[in-house]
Amino acid sequence: MYEDIIIRPVLTEKGYDGIAEKRYAFIVDKRANKTEIKIAVEKMFNVSVKSVNTVTCPGKLKRMGRNEGYTPTEKKAIVTLHESSKAIEAFNTLS
Numbered sequence: 001m002y003e004d005i006i007i008r009p010v011l012t013e014k015g016y017d018g019i020a021e022k023r024y025a026f027i028v029d030k031r032a033n034k035t036e037i038k039i040a041v042e043k044m045f046n047v048s049v050k051s052v053n054t055v056t057c058p059g060k061l062k063r064m065g066r067n068e069g070y071t072p073t074e075k076k077a078i079v080t081l082h083e084s085s086k087a088i089e090a091f092n093t094l095s
Helices: 013-017 034-047
Strands: 008-009 021-028 049-057 063-066 067-070 072-079
Touching: 008 034, 021 034, 034 049, 034 072, 049 063
Parallel strands: none
Antiparallel strands: 008 021, 021 072, 049 072, 063 067
């Protein structure tokens, strides 16, 4: 169930900068709200979440020859952990 909400982590330079401050970015289900995202992260990684910020990233216009179309719209969640909480181990190996 929680795997349906958290789709994948966002691994970018800006995302790596937040790891030191216990701030992690994830691509989440478009229908998920902040409360559902918070519960999913807490249960999946066994951490304590302080806040969740979300942004909906609209799809970009792409062309393939004569045809035009849009890439899928994604929802990104930036999750901040409490200072007393442990870090997420999967991200610690990346920095």
